[in-house]
Amino acid sequence: MKKAILLFFSLLSLTIFAQPKDFYAKVTAVKDGDTVKVLYEKQEYTVRLSHIDCPEKKQDFGTKAKQRTSDLCFEKTVWVQSNGKKDRNGRILGEIIVNNRWNVNKILVEEGLAWHYKKFSKDTDYSLLEENAQIRKVGVWSMKNPIAPWDWRKGVRY
Template sequence: MKKQLFILFLIISNFIISQTFTGKVVGVKDGDTMVVLFENKPITIRLEHIDCPEKNQPFGNRAKQFASDFCFGKTVVVIGNGKKDRNGRWIGEIFYNNQNLNKELVRNGLAWHYRRYSKSANYADLETAARKKKVGLWRDKDPIAPWNWRKSKRNKVQNL
């Protein structure tokens, strides 16, 4: 009995700490927010380390389409950090066929490395490489980071 309880404890502890699970992507809200069905319950996932352009921002729809092509309707592995953002979305990385959606978005110039919330050198390097190659949004003369885009929209509303 003690052995069974210990094994159950390890399984539950591992799930709570790492939040790793497999589920089917049933929704793509935008480039960096997916809905994954896990045990018949929808779980909203905010992609960790990155920030994609907003839908009404240049490359916003391309980022959403890329994410949709990558994983919509597919069974994926979600590796979460065990935390939620201020909107109640679980934060994590999504993998399909051993490819990391978060990294592919940055590699293809469809997301920024979100340095405010991520200190990952790997994501920083991916963004630097995409900028040098001028892929995706890095083709624009002066791309606007999504956090600045959102801030400018909030300021416009406040000044009305």
């Protein structure tokens, strides 16, 4: 009986403290191009846009990426598609869908305001969107030597 009660409370704590997976939430803040804060069931969560990496704030196109993310989803109720995983900083990894039709993550790559983060994503849709943005020379791809955000963070400068 004691084991059953212990198991019950263990499972209950997992459901109480479990993060949501796919859920509707209101975007309350845009921290940068690939990180937003959302309000879900009176709880605030930070969502890191999966599959992509936007330029850092002080990097070329960093401010534009943040502004575009804000234009697309700030103060809107969005669908967060997540597999329930978190990144190393405890942020929910997910795709942000606006009006059940616009994928913010994909729009940022398509407009050259984000790289496909191939180290963490094998999604071919993102690769194709990035290749198309490169061909059209939009956003970061309009620059002679764009520096990927992961290189920028390591101090690589051309």
